[in-house]
Amino acid sequence: MAQVRLARVSGAPGRLTNAATVALQPSGNLGYVTNPGSGLVEKFRTITGETVGSTPLPQGIGPATLSPDSRTLAVLGVTSQRLFLINTATMTLRNE
Numbered sequence: 001m002a003q004v005r006l007a008r009v010s011g012a013p014g015r016l017t018n019a020a021t022v023a024l025q026p027s028g029n030l031g032y033v034t035n036p037g038s039g040l041v042e043k044f045r046t047i048t049g050e051t052v053g054s055t056p057l058p059q060g061i062g063p064a065t066l067s068p069d070s071r072t073l074a075v076l077g078v079t080s081q082r083l084f085l086i087n088t089a090t091m092t093l094r095n096e
Contacts, residue, residue, distance in 0.1 A: 036078070
């Protein structure tokens with residue numbers, strides 16, 4: 001068993017909780033991590049851990065999942081009781 005640092009999670013507070021999610025694209029070298037404490041969603045390269053994009057959301061976000069075509073990341077806003085849809089190519093909020 002080993003631990004691998006995939007990416008540094010930015011934002012303050014930067015602590016991950018059990019509500020944090022890591023979603024990996026089935027093809028390619030990209031992943032997404034949610035930080036419930038800061039509300040930041042980060043896109044990173046799975047091989048290097050390099051951050052290649054981010055989207056700020058309200059604090060208290062929870063689980064996230066990718067659409068089957070990997071074009072949209074759906075993030076549940078637990079505290080705000082909203083569903084956020086993020087365009088994964090541009091890391092922009094499509095709608096909530």
